[in-house]
Each structure stands twice: as structure tokens, then as C-alpha cells.
Amino acid sequence: MENGKMKPAAKVTSIGYTIRTNMRQYAMLIALIVIMIFFQIATDGVLLVPMNVTNLILQNSYVLILAIGMTLCILTGGNIDLSVGSVAAFTAAIVGTLVINKKMDVTLALTIGLLIGAVIGSWQGFWIAYVRIPPFIATLAGMLIFRGLTNTILKGLTLSPFPRSFQKISSGYIPDIFPNLTNLNMTPIVIAAVSSLLLLYVQIRNRKRKFENSREIMPRSLFVAQLIIVILAINLFALALAAHKGLPIILVILGVLIFVYHFFTTKTVPGRYIYALGGNEKAAILSGIDTKKVLFFVYLNMSVLSAIAGIAFAARTNSAFPLMGNGFEMDAIAACFIGGASSTGGIGTVIGAIIGALVMGVLNNGMSIMGIGSDWQMTIKGFVLLMAVAFDVYSKTKSK
Amino acid sequence: MQTILEMKNITKNFGGVKALNNVNFKVTAGEIHALVGENGAGKSTLMNILSGVLPYGTYSGDIFYKGKHCVFRSIRDSEKNGIVIIHQELALVPYLSIGENIFLGNERAKRGVIDWEKTYSEATKILRMVGLHDNPHMLIKDLGVGKQQLVEIAKALAKDVQLLILDEPTAALNEEDADNLLRLLLELKKNGITSILISHKLHEVIKVADSITILRDGATIETLQVEHGGINEDRIIKGMVGRELVDRFPKRQPRIGDVYFEVKNWNVYDPLIEGRKVIKDVSLKVHKGEIVGISGLMGSGRTEFAMSIFGKAYGRNISGQVFKDGRELQLDTVQQAINNGLAYVTEDRKTAGLIGIEDIKHNISLSSLNKISKRGIIDDDLENAAATTYREKLNIKSSSIFQKVQNLSGGNQQKVVLAKWIFAAPDVLILDEPTRGIDVGAKYEIYNIINQLAEEGKAIIFISSELPEILGICDRIYVMNEGRIVGELMKEEASQESIMKCIMQSNRGRY
Numbered sequence: 001m002e003n004g005k006m007k008p009a010a011k012v013t014s015i016g017y018t019i020r021t022n023m024r025q026y027a028m029l030i031a032l033i034v035i036m037i038f039f040q041i042a043t044d045g046v047l048l049v050p051m052n053v054t055n056l057i058l059q060n061s062y063v064l065i066l067a068i069g070m071t072l073c074i075l076t077g078g079n080i081d082l083s084v085g086s087v088a089a090f091t092a093a094i095v096g097t098l099v100i101n102k103k104m105d106v107t108l109a110l111t112i113g114l115l116i117g118a119v120i121g122s123w124q125g126f127w128i129a130y131v132r133i134p135p136f137i138a139t140l141a142g143m144l145i146f147r148g149l150t151n152t153i154l155k156g157l158t159l160s161p162f163p164r165s166f167q168k169i170s171s172g173y174i175p176d177i178f179p180n181l182t183n184l185n186m187t188p189i190v191i192a193a194v195s196s197l198l199l200l201y202v203q204i205r206n207r208k209r210k211f212e213n214s215r216e217i218m219p220r221s222l223f224v225a226q227l228i229i230v231i232l233a234i235n236l237f238a239l240a241l242a243a244h245k246g247l248p249i250i251l252v253i254l255g256v257l258i259f260v261y262h263f264f265t266t267k268t269v270p271g272r273y274i275y276a277l278g279g280n281e282k283a284a285i286l287s288g289i290d291t292k293k294v295l296f297f298v299y300l301n302m303s304v305l306s307a308i309a310g311i312a313f314a315a316r317t318n319s320a321f322p323l324m325g326n327g328f329e330m331d332a333i334a335a336c337f338i339g340g341a342s343s344t345g346g347i348g349t350v351i352g353a354i355i356g357a358l359v360m361g362v363l364n365n366g367m368s369i370m371g372i373g374s375d376w377q378m379t380i381k382g383f384v385l386l387m388a389v390a391f392d393v394y395s396k397t398k399s400k
Numbered sequence: 401m402q403t404i405l406e407m408k409n410i411t412k413n414f415g416g417v418k419a420l421n422n423v424n425f426k427v428t429a430g431e432i433h434a435l436v437g438e439n440g441a442g443k444s445t446l447m448n449i450l451s452g453v454l455p456y457g458t459y460s461g462d463i464f465y466k467g468k469h470c471v472f473r474s475i476r477d478s479e480k481n482g483i484v485i486i487h488q489e490l491a492l493v494p495y496l497s498i499g500e501n502i503f504l505g506n507e508r509a510k511r512g513v514i515d516w517e518k519t520y521s522e523a524t525k526i527l528r529m530v531g532l533h534d535n536p537h538m539l540i541k542d543l544g545v546g547k548q549q550l551v552e553i554a555k556a557l558a559k560d561v562q563l564l565i566l567d568e569p570t571a572a573l574n575e576e577d578a579d580n581l582l583r584l585l586l587e588l589k590k591n592g593i594t595s596i597l598i599s600h601k602l603h604e605v606i607k608v609a610d611s612i613t614i615l616r617d618g619a620t621i622e623t624l625q626v627e628h629g630g631i632n633e634d635r636i637i638k639g640m641v642g643r644e645l646v647d648r649f650p651k652r653q654p655r656i657g658d659v660y661f662e663v664k665n666w667n668v669y670d671p672l673i674e675g676r677k678v679i680k681d682v683s684l685k686v687h688k689g690e691i692v693g694i695s696g697l698m699g700s701g702r703t704e705f706a707m708s709i710f711g712k713a714y715g716r717n718i719s720g721q722v723f724k725d726g727r728e729l730q731l732d733t734v735q736q737a738i739n740n741g742l743a744y745v746t747e748d749r750k751t752a753g754l755i756g757i758e759d760i761k762h763n764i765s766l767s768s769l770n771k772i773s774k775r776g777i778i779d780d781d782l783e784n785a786a787a788t789t790y791r792e793k794l795n796i797k798s799s800s801i802f803q804k805v806q807n808l809s810g811g812n813q814q815k816v817v818l819a820k821w822i823f824a825a826p827d828v829l830i831l832d833e834p835t836r837g838i839d840v841g842a843k844y845e846i847y848n849i850i851n852q853l854a855e856e857g858k859a860i861i862f863i864s865s866e867l868p869e870i871l872g873i874c875d876r877i878y879v880m881n882e883g884r885i886v887g888e889l890m891k892e893e894a895s896q897e898s899i900m901k902c903i904m905q906s907n908r909g910r911y
Contacts, residue, residue: 213784216800269769269776276766279755286713286752287767287820288738346757 039366060361077345083142085328088310096320117307121300185246192238278345410461437615438839482562546577649872657688666720693874711737743826756806811842
């Protein structure tokens with residue numbers, strides 16, 4: 001090779017090419033924005049009033065948490081976890097009993113709640129990974145078992161109310177760091193400003209590095225446009241929060257979870273193992289990956305996240321009741337598939353699932369404001385799921 | 401001689417890529433016409449057009465069958481005309497019986513109700529024609545690949561086939577079954593059935609074909625008439641690659657060191673069938689810098705042996721010892737095997753070697769993630785650098801390291817698998833059929849890579865069903881049969897005959 005030593009020049013792709021190759025990623029984001037604009041108009045601007053923006057987050061926090069875990073399950077090979085709703089209810093029932101009936105310290109009860117999630121996860125992970133019971137069946141069993149146990153613990157009754165400190169998980173706000181500066185709550189504004197700068201720095205650094213390593217980079221105009229839109233969205237969102245009551249505690253928890261799991265799935269070795277397992281199990285095994293351990297961990301993780309979702313939901317509704325969490329699994333699964341996860345595994349992202357969950361959340365919220373009955377809401381959500389996946393399948397066959 | 405089929409000026413584009421460019425293809429009635437060419441030359445595409453898999457309108461050009469202009473919009477259209485294609489991946493339903501499969505989609509039925517009496521009596525008749533004497537009630541899953549291939553042909557016969565297209569019919573067969581199949585083709589020819597045979601195995605092509613059409617890069621190069629004489633493998637290869645391959649196996653001056661890798665008294669039992677021993681008391685050794693071949697028919701236990709060594713990835717109740725550099729190894733998991741410097745390149749890259757939906761970079765790094773990560777966090781730059789290095793070093797033809805491996809050709813996929821294991825920096829490499837289903841040019845490149853590895857002092861075990869390849873590459877050859885080592889030959893004394901003799905003698909010894 002005569003130019004073997006020379007580095008090939010970095011390639012700046014055309015706008016059309018960039019959009020085409022990232023269509024799937026952009027498509028759902030654009031769909032989310034379109035849906036938001038639609039409801040903003042249809043509800044005469046109610047959708048995006050500060051109070052409703054905060055509400056959107058609070059209402060959907062449990063789906064977002066579950067969707068993160070469900071993404072990992074689906075990644076391992078299109079496996080789903082049907083037990084998440086029951087596990088959430090079971091955890092809430094136990095924590096509720098401890099806190100309300102036994103007057104236990106809230107922090108201790110929460111720790112026990114998470115431990116219960118881990119124990120249930122080990123139980124399900126054991127059957128799925130080591131006994132090789134298909135996840136669909138093992139978690140269907142779990143769905144029945146833990147729903148039954150929830151009823152037993154609650155004796156069919158509703159537990160309420162939780163102490164104030166417990167409710168705060170889902171209805172509390174981070175205190176204003178500059179309380180007397182303006183009549184807005186400054187915490188979200190400051191955090192948004194800091195994260196905007198951080199984002200700007202990381203994005204520009206990454207682009208530079210890609211350029212130096214002669215990788216494909218998108219055209220500058222698109223890069224700048226993308227940055228502006230994202231930063232604008234973050235800051236407007238923060239402004240809306242600031243105008244209401246500030247930064248909800250649950251949003252901080254969500255933010256941390258999303259960041260950690262996004263990092264975990266994209267940057268770490270175990271994260272890569274999950275994709276490998278779903279992409280081709282045999283090849284993963286022959287590459288020295290302990291696929292059983294991976295599968296075990298994924299289901300353990302799912303139950304821990306279910307426990308968190310259960311606690312968050314109980315804190316929000318200020319109660320633990322026998323039917324709570326019914327249908328959670330379907331919301332989470334739908335969110336993942338709307339967000340671009342493949343039903344055969346190996347493809348999907350945490351961010352995608354979050355967008356998928358937000359699509360569902362905005363639909364729910366928007367239709368509720370418009371006064372559409374829950375019967376129609378369900379029908380419409382079903383169609384959205386179908387259309388999203390159909391679009392996915394269509395764009396894949398077209399790209400072949 | 402009457403022309404039964406003529407394909408004129410066929411052009412087909414996939415996206416922006418021209419798969420076929422003005423291809424002309426003419427088949428005489430009652431002949432066996434071989435279609436050869438490297439992978440990606442367009443053989444399968446041409447046949448998919450002929451059989452209606454790629455419907456009329458998606459390509460340009462004309463097809464004339466028995467003098468009539470054809471418009472095939474689906475497989476059903478072509479089958480109505482007696483054109484049947486048998487794909488490389490068999491299309492049989494494992495849990496249905498032979499009889500049910502033969503008439504699948506073509507049921508013997510009256511007003512939608514299947515006449516089982518007729519189904520099975522006709523099935524028996526057709527099976528006899530293809531030389532299969534099994535009960536038609538048997539399930540397909542209980543048949544070997546060779547017999548399944550015969551059932552496919554029976555299925556074609558049930559559709560009154562006149563032009564039979566076989567895509568790599570012997571790729572998965574052992575020599576005996578392959579011979580059987582070729583004999584059947586000659587038999588069918590006597591009955592007036594015309595066949596088009598796609599095959600990489602040129603000796604088979606020469607054995608049965610009347611004419612040979614060579615495709616290269618989507619264009620027809622030439623059609624050779626076997627009866628005119630002068631046709632041998634080298635002549636065909638010349639047409640396929642467009643130049644003369646002086647030597648199909650690159651030369652290498654072996655520098656063989658001390659015994660490095662040794663297996664002693666290796667025994668393995670079948671993981672599913674209780675008490676069935678698959679590997680019986682196998683012992684072998686490999687020196688540093690040596691390429692040792694394991695030859696044997698399909699099902700002789702070569703793959704099972706290799707996989708059982710590689711961290712017990714196959715089998716149970718495994719006993720025996722493995723030594724490397726005089727030290728006994730503990731190999732209970734694949735991870736341990738890798739950590740001890742072993743690598744196993746599987747015989748089936750698609751189902752067990754690669755993650756098709758992932759890109760080149762992720763595939764190459766998969767078994768060496770510890771090298772490019774710190775405390776479990778992957779360093780993107782290191783990963784990209786490694787992938788780029790191997791992509792260049794092994795000449796993996798691709799748009800970038802971010803291309804998905806499922807979109808690569810077979811030869812380049814195999815190079816990715818090799819890259820993955822070379823990156824793992826093993827001392828002992830077990831290569832299981834590393835050149836299966838890839839074209840002559842890519843094979844040559846892979847031989848070069850293997851030679852290079854031996855040169856670096858690695859111990860290499862080379863498993864292959866192709867005798868010429870084993871003879872061309874290996875310094876020493878073990879012959880395996882029925883789970884035993886039945887012969888050991890030095891390069892100088894090894895020949896196709898001597899290897900077959902070892903197998904035959906061991907077979908005789910059993911009775």
C-alpha cells in the first residue's frame with residue numbers, strides 16, 4: 001500500500017445521508033415532537049403549561065423506570081418480563097406494611113424494598129438463566145405468584161396513607177438554591193445551564209476526536225442545529241419546572257438512572273455482553289461470555305427496577321392496593337418497541353425506550369386533557385405501537 | 401440439441417450495486433449445466449430471477465423457456481412450468497413426515513381434504529426414484545442432511561420438474577452422500593430432466609456437468625463444453641478469478657519447534673444421548689509453528705473434539721488431559737480456554753462465529769474486551785484502532801469498521817472471525833473448516849493468514865473436509881473416524897489415497 005502510513009481524511013457526510021442513516025433514531029424523536037405540538041394545539045396550550053409538564057414526569061416516572069430495565073431484557077433476545085407490575089405491587093405492599101403498620105423508619109423500609117426486588121430478581125433469574133425456563137413463562141409465573149402474594153399481604157385492602165417523608169419521593173421537590181432571587185425556582189435553571197454547557201463541551205470534544213480519528217462526522221450545519229434544539233429543549237423544560245414548583249425529586253432519580261444505564265449499555269463490557277447475547281447467543285458463548293450470568297443479572301436488575309417503580313408509584317398514589325401495577329408490564333414493553341428495540345434482541349437503546357415511554361405518556365396525558373375516555377386511549381395507543389413497529393420493519397427492509 | 405432455456409441480457413441492481421450486468425445464459429434440454437463463479441459473482445441472483453424469487457419487473461432482460469417468453473411473478477409461476485429450485489438452506493419442515501414434506505404446498509387432496517393413502521403411496525414411489533428406502537412416515541428431523549437433500553429432490557419430482565436448479569447441493573454433505581447425489585443427477589438426466597448445478601466443488605462439476613458457464617462480477621465470462629475436452633479445475637478457476645492461480649496453496653517454509661500443545665486420552669460423551677461416546681481416547685500433539693490437520697468425514701467427531709477442548713463447549717463427562725508448554729491446563733469454561741491462550745474458529749460462522757447485526761468493530765473486539773477496557777469501561781479509541789488495524793491487515797473488504805458483518809461476503813466474514821481471534825492473541829488456534837463456502841481468491845488470502853500465524857510460532861490445528869486443502873496446508877495430518885484417531889501422516893506420506901485408506905481400514909476393523 002503506497003499510502004499505508006497516511007491517515008485517510010475524515011469524512012463529512014451529507015445532510016441527506018446523515019438523516020437517512022439515523023432515520024430510526026430521529027423518527028421517534030420527531031414523532032414525539034409532532035405529537036406534543038398536536039396536543040399543545042388540541043388542548044389549547046394546556047399540555048405544556050408548567051404544572052402539566054411537571055405532572056407528565058410524575059405520572060410517567062414508573063413507566064420510564066421500568067422501560068429502562070425492560071430494554072435490557074429485550075436486548076438479550078426479545079425476552080420480556082411480564083412480572084414487573086406484580087413485583088412493583090408486591091414491593092409496595094411490603095414497604096407499605098412496614099412503614100404504615102409497623103411504623104418502621106422510611107429509609108430502612110426502602111432498603112428492605114430494594115432488597116426484596118433483588119431477591120425476587122435472583123429467583124426469576126435463576127429459573128430463566130440456569131434452569132432455562134423461557135422468560136415468557138418464568139415471568140408469567142412470577143406475575144401470578146407476586147400478584148397473589150400482594151393480595152395475601154394486603155388482605156385485599158388498600159394501605160394508606162404513607163408518612164409525609166415517604167410521599168416526598170414522588171411529590172417532593174429539590175429546594176431552591178437561590179430562594180429569594182426571583183419568583184422562579186432557580187434549581188432547575190441552574191442545573192439546566194450547567195448541563196447545557198457540559199453537553200456543549202462533550203459534543204464538541206467528541207466531534208473533534210472523531211475528526212482526528214478520521215471517522216465519519218455529520219455536516220457542521222446539522223451538528224449546530226442539533227445542539228441548539230437539544231439545549232433549547234433542556235432549558236425550556238427547566239423553565240417550565242422552575243415556573244411550577246421546581247425540580248421534582250423523582251426526576252433526579254430518573255435522570256441518574258437514565259444516565260447510569262445509558263452509560264452502562266453503551267460504554268461498559270457487561271453492557272456489550274448484553275448486546276452480544278441478544279445478537280447471537282452461540283457466538284457469544286464461544287467468545288467466552290458467560291451468557292447465563294448475563295441473563296441472570298438482567299432479570300435481577302429488572303426486578304430491582306420494578307421495586308423502585310413500585311415504591312415511586314406508591315409514593316405518588318399515597319397508597320398500596322391489591323390491583324396496583326396492573327398492566328405496567330405492557331406499558332414498559334410498548335415503550336421499548338416504540339423506541340426501536342428489536343423483538344429478536346440485540347438492537348435497542350435506553351434512550352430509545354425513554355422516548356418511547358414519553359410518546360406513550362404524552363398520548364395518555366394529552367388525551368386525558370382532551371377528555372377522551374380511557375377506552376379510546378387504549379385503542380389509540382395500540383395503533384401507535386403497531387404503526388411505530390411497522391415503520392421500523394418497513395425502514396429496515398427498505399435499507400436492505 | 402434443443403435449447404430449453406435462454407436468459408438474455410439480464411441486468412439486476414440491488415440499491416446502487418449492479419449484481420448482474422447483461423448476463424446471457426443458455427441451457428440445452430437434457431443436460432447438466434454447471435454454473436460456477438466466486439461468491440458474489442451473481443449465480444444465486446441469476447437463479448432467483450429464473451425461479452421467480454425475484455419477480456418479473458425487478459430486473460431487465462428476457463427469459464425464454466421452451467421458446468416461450470416468460471413472466472414469472474412468483475415461485476408458483478415458475479413451478480407451474482416445471483422449473484424447481486432447491487436452495488442451499490433446505491426448506492423442509494423438521495417435524496413433518498417425509499411424505500408430508502414431499503407434497504408440501506402441492507398436497508394430494510380432494511376439495512381441501514388430504515388423501516393420506518394417496519400421499520404416502522405416491523411418496524413411496526417417488527422416494528424409490530431418488531434411491532431413498534426410508535419409511536415416508538418418518539420425520540424429517542430424524543434424517544441426516546444427505547437424505548434430507550434427497551427428499552428435496554423427491555419434492556421437486558413430485559412437482560413434475562423438468563428443469564431442476566440445485567444451489568450448492570453438496571456443500572453440507574460428506575463425500576459418500578455427495579457421490580450419491582451426483583449419481584442421482586445423472587440418473588435424472590437419463591429420464592430427460594435438465595439440471596442446473598451451482599457448486600464450489602469443481603471436481604464434482606467436472607464429474608457430472610455437460611457444460612459449464614462461468615460468471616464473474618455479475619457478467620458471463622464463458623461457457624465451456626466438457627465434451628470438447630481440456631477442462632480441468634485450473635482451467636475453470638482461471639475463468640472464475642480472471643487470472644491464473646499458479647498455486648492454490650501459498651508456499652511456506654515450516655519452522656517447527658518443540659511440542660507445545662498436547663491432548664492425552666480425551667474422551668467425550670454425547671450431551672443428549674445417554675452413554676453414547678463421541679470421542680474415544682484421542683491423543684494428539686502440536687509443535688510450535690506447526691499446522692496440524694485433522695481430516696475425516698463429516699460426523700467423524702472433529703468438531704466435537706475441538707469444541708470439547710475449547711472450555712467444554714460441547715459434550716459431557718469429558719475426561720483426559722490437555723497440556724500447553726508442559727503445563728496441564730484446567731479448561732472448564734470457554735473463558736478459561738481463552739485465558740489459557742486457546743482460540744477456536746467455528747465451522748459455522750453465521751450461527752456461531754459472528755453477530756450479524758453488529759458491526760465489524762464490535763465483532764473483532766468481542767473476545768478481547770479486557771484489552772480495550774479499563775475497570776469495565778470500554779475505551780472507544782482503542783477499540784476503533786484495533787478494528788482498523790485488523791481490517792487493513794487482513795484486507796477485510798468493507799466500507800468501514802462500522803459496517804454490519806451480515807452485509808459482508810462469506811470470505812470477508814471469515815476474515816472478521818479470524819481477526820477476532822488473532823486479536824485475542826492465542827498461542828493455540830483451532831480452525832474448524834475456515835474456508836467453507838468461500839471463493840478461491842479469499843481462500844488463498846486465508847491460507848496466507850494461517851501461514852503467517854504459524855510463522856509467528858503459534859500451534860495450529862486445522863480441521864477440514866476438503867482433502868486437497870488439508871494436503872496443501874498442513875505439516876502433519878491426523879485422520880479421524882468415528883471419534884477415534886485412526887492414522888497420523890507426515891506431509892510427505894500424505895495423499896488423498898493414504899488418508900482414505902486409513903478411514904477404510906478402521907471401518908473394516910470394526911466388523
